[in-house]
Amino acid sequence: MNKQTxxxxxxxxxxxxxxTGERHGYGIMKEVxxxxxxxxxxxAGTLYGSLKRMLDAxxxxxxxxxxxxxxxxxxxxxxxxxxxxxxxxxxxxxEQALAEELDRLRHLVTITKERxxxxxxxxxxx
Amino acid sequence: xxxxxxxxFRKLYKKLVALYPKPFRERFGESMMQTFDDLCREGNSxxxxxxxxxxxxxxxxxxxxxxxxxxNIMKNITAPPTAALISFVLVLPLGLMFLIFxxxxxxxxxxxxxxxxxxxxxxxxxxxxxxxxGMLALPVAFVWNLIPVVRTARLEGKLFVHTANLMLVVxxxxxxxxxxxGLALETVSCGMGISCD
Numbered sequence: 001m002n003k004q005t006x007x008x009x010x011x012x013x014x015x016x017x018x019x020t021g022e023r024h025g026y027g028i029m030k031e032v033x034x035x036x037x038x039x040x041x042x043x044a045g046t047l048y049g050s051l052k053r054m055l056d057a058x059x060x061x062x063x064x065x066x067x068x069x070x071x072x073x074x075x076x077x078x079x080x081x082x083x084x085x086x087x088x089x090x091x092x093x094x095e096q097a098l099a100e101e102l103d104r105l106r107h108l109v110t111i112t113k114e115r116x117x118x119x120x121x122x123x124x125x126x
Numbered sequence: 127x128x129x130x131x132x133x134x135f136r137k138l139y140k141k142l143v144a145l146y147p148k149p150f151r152e153r154f155g156e157s158m159m160q161t162f163d164d165l166c167r168e169g170n171s172x173x174x175x176x177x178x179x180x181x182x183x184x185x186x187x188x189x190x191x192x193x194x195x196x197x198n199i200m201k202n203i204t205a206p207p208t209a210a211l212i213s214f215v216l217v218l219p220l221g222l223m224f225l226i227f228x229x230x231x232x233x234x235x236x237x238x239x240x241x242x243x244x245x246x247x248x249x250x251x252x253x254x255x256x257x258x259x260g261m262l263a264l265p266v267a268f269v270w271n272l273i274p275v276v277r278t279a280r281l282e283g284k285l286f287v288h289t290a291n292l293m294l295v296v297x298x299x300x301x302x303x304x305x306x307x308g309l310a311l312e313t314v315s316c317g318m319g320i321s322c323d
């Protein structure tokens with residue numbers, strides 16, 4: 001078991017957001033919101049505090065500062081936000097920590113299924 | 127109107143970012159401002175922006191707490207100027223009293239006796255606190271001041287780098303000899319029946 005796990009919810013969501021590609025701070029916030037179907041909105045304080053600790057732990061690395069216009073995919077950018085930004089990328093250690101956390105969560109879901117703790121799915125009109 | 131509100135929130139947010147520890151601010155401050163501008167352009171609600179400010183305030187407090195770990199505190203309080211200052215403050219009450227009685231400057235002696243004794247003879251509570259507290263503080267001040275001297279001597283092999291600390295160490299040692307030594311002599315002489323004042 002990696003010493004990084006269990007991950008805090010913020011770290012888990014950030015790693016999950018970065019698993020599909022490198023992003024800047026705002027991009028991570030939007031991806032976290034999308035991944036959680038709008039249930040998790042991360043503030044900038046939590047985001048950058050977590051990023052600092054993740055950088056120190058080697059879970060993520062900073063990419064070079066660059067302009068948003070350098071990216072072909074700008075779907076996560078609001079209009080006229082074209083400034084040079086630092087992008088963050090998940091590392092091998094980060095991917096391993098995420099995989100271990102997902103494994104831990106999968107194991108918990110299996111237990112809850114075995115104990116019949118998961119909410120029942122209702123079928124209407126039957 | 128929206129731009130005006132954005133400007134007010136931005137000013138407040140910038141002040142909150144300034145509350146972060148300096149290394150954090152230098153590393154993430156610009157990115158935090160960019161992210162905030164992105165959120166403003168997105169047209170978030172008034173309540174969300176207020177939540178964002180509150181969240182940043184709490185996060186700044188947390189980062190400040192995390193930046194003060196025990197190693198940093200120990201390193202800071204034993205830094206040569208800090209150690210000298212703390213030692214000086216610890217030694218000051220007893221040292222001052224000692225100097226006044228040693229120099230025999232009349233108005234000062236009378237004034238000191240007025241505050242520290244009852245009827246100029248019996249030492250009052252304040253006098254006892256200064257005497258006892260001061261005497262106990264002397265060894266603490268001595269060790270505290272010696273730490274940076276010994277550390278530099280061990281690391282660099284030089285003894286006379288922190289001259290101020292070294293001079294204070296000698297002064298405190300003399301004061302310890304005078305007060306604790308005087309007390310010990312008095313106890314021994316009283317025990318032997320020579321004199322008991």
